[in-house]
Amino acid sequence: MKFGIEFVPNEPVAHLSSYAKIAENAGFDFVWVTDHSNNRDVYATLAAISLATQRIFVGAGVTNPYTRNPAVTASAIATIYEISGGRAVLGIGPGDKSTFETLGISGDKPLTAIRECVSVFSDLFLGKTVSFDGEMVSLKGARIDFAKKMMENLPALSTSPVAQVSQISSVLPNSPSSSTSSIPVYVGAQGPKMLEMAGEVAAGVLINASHPDDFKAALPLIENGSKKANRNLKDIDIAAYTCFSMDDDSEAAIKKAAPVVAFIVVGAPDLILVRHGINPEIKKELAAEISKSNFKALGGLVSDKMIDKFAIAGDAGFCEKRMKELEKSGVTQIVVGSPIGADKEKTISGIGEIIRDF
Ligand SMILES: C[C@H](OP(=O)(O)OC[C@@H](O)[C@@H](O)[C@@H](O)Cn1c2nc(=O)[nH]c(=O)c-2cc2ccc(O)cc21)C(=O)N[C@@H](CCC(=O)N[C@@H](CCC(=O)O)C(=O)O)C(=O)O
Numbered sequence: 308m309k310f311g312i313e314f315v316p317n318e319p320v321a322h323l324s325s326y327a328k329i330a331e332n333a334g335f336d337f338v339w340v341t342d343h344s345n346n347r348d349v350y351a352t353l354a355a356i357s358l359a360t361q362r363i364f365v366g367a368g369v370t371n372p373y374t375r376n377p378a379v380t381a382s383a384i385a386t387i388y389e390i391s392g393g394r395a396v397l398g399i400g401p402g403d404k405s406t407f408e409t410l411g412i413s414g415d416k417p418l419t420a421i422r423e424c425v426s427v428f429s430d431l432f433l434g435k436t437v438s439f440d441g442e443m444v445s446l447k448g449a450r451i452d453f454a455k456k457m458m459e460n461l462p463a464l465s466t467s468p469v470a471q472v473s474q475i476s477s478v479l480p481n482s483p484s485s486s487t488s489s490i491p492v493y494v495g496a497q498g499p500k501m502l503e504m505a506g507e508v509a510a511g512v513l514i515n516a517s518h519p520d521d522f523k524a525a526l527p528l529i530e531n532g533s534k535k536a537n538r539n540l541k542d543i544d545i546a547a548y549t550c551f552s553m554d555d556d557s558e559a560a561i562k563k564a565a566p567v568v569a570f571i572v573v574g575a576p577d578l579i580l581v582r583h584g585i586n587p588e589i590k591k592e593l594a595a596e597i598s599k600s601n602f603k604a605l606g607g608l609v610s611d612k613m614i615d616k617f618a619i620a621g622d623a624g625f626c627e628k629r630m631k632e633l634e635k636s637g638v639t640q641i642v643v644g645s646p647i648g649a650d651k652e653k654t655i656s657g658i659g660e661i662i663r664d665f
Pocket residue numbers: 340341342343368369370371400401402403404406415416417418419420495496497498499500501502513514515516548576
């Protein structure tokens with residue numbers, strides 16, 4: 308089992324760098340930084356975290372195919388690859404519709420957009436000249452000039468004491484992009500078609516879910532996709548991108564998780580709510596309170612059932628039990644997502660105790 312941790316850059320980057328160092332020392336394998344235009348820039352944050360750490364992988368978790376041209380995204384993550392000494396990974400997903408509205412971006416044809424982006428990344432990472440005339444992506448001889456030489460000379464360029472270029476293959480042994488000349492691409496997905504496509508094209512899938520039932524439903528879809536590309540499910544890192552809230556006082560952990568669960572419920576496809584026996588109608592009420600920034604009211608609208616289905620929230624014993632259930636359901640990476648805990652530094656070290664027992 309691998310362990311990741313998610314940081315939302317809505318607090319100073321210096322704080323996130325220090326949390327990342329604590330997570331690295333606690334035994335986490337990945338740091339994922341979210342990408343929303345209303346927060347601090349994902350790549351600047353990853354650069355700072357790269358310089359503050361030596362071993363942990365650093366990744367965009369997740370960017371999208373609309374706010375940056377794929378060649379711009381490739382240049383950004385290849386730069387993080389260089390700064391981190393070969394520890395960069397790239398997560399890409401359809402993006403957040405509500406944030407896109409503020410940018411005047413429609414976010415159309417997400418499956419096509421992501422498939423086309425992923426199809427050009429590997430050649431761009433190798434420094435090749437790429438032309439692509441797709442429905443959602445158009446490149447006419449794009450090239451990341453520094454990529455080829457950088458990949459070849461990484462040990463000399465690396466900022467971390469030991470360039471772990473081959474490190475990615477130690478955690479993703481079978482993924483097509485675990486070679487030293489590329490950067491593993493993960494897809495952030497929840498919907499059935501996105502999950503299937505991720506199985507076909509990605510080194511890993513980051514699934515915004517915390518309950519074993521969601522992975523029991525997701526794995527066959529991912530496997531279908533992997534078969535289309537003559538791959539095997541074990542070639543794919545199945546990451547549970549959880550809403551995680553741990554506290555000695557379980558009630559306090561649940562209270563802290565409620566607003567995050569409200570956002571997840573509002574963004575979740577109806578089929579996922581129905582799977583968990585939750586009436587999709589509740590989305591309207593929650594969305595209304597969110598639009599008024601009435602976050603206090605959210606707690607009252609978020610039921611225990613929603614907390615149970617969309618979060619891992621409780622004391623260390625409960626959290627460890629739920630993480631073991633996720634492992635049994637076929638998850639290969641558990642990402643500890645927001646809110647994490649009231650005292651992040653103490654909670655990250657506390658989760659390290661659980662990781663040690665896995
Ligand atoms: C688009 C959507 O896909 P989805 O997988 O449910 O996407 C929901 C979220 O995963 C998506 O909003 C992510 O970007 C959210 N997200 C983040 N979103 C962000 O904006 N920033 C983040 O940092 C972020 C992190 C993150 C981490 C993990 C994760 O799983 C998701 C995360 C969907 O509706 N999919 C359906 C339908 C797809 C569809 O639109 N099909 C059409 C169009 C086909 C075409 O595209 O060509 C058709 O079939 O005709 C499906 O998969 O079946």
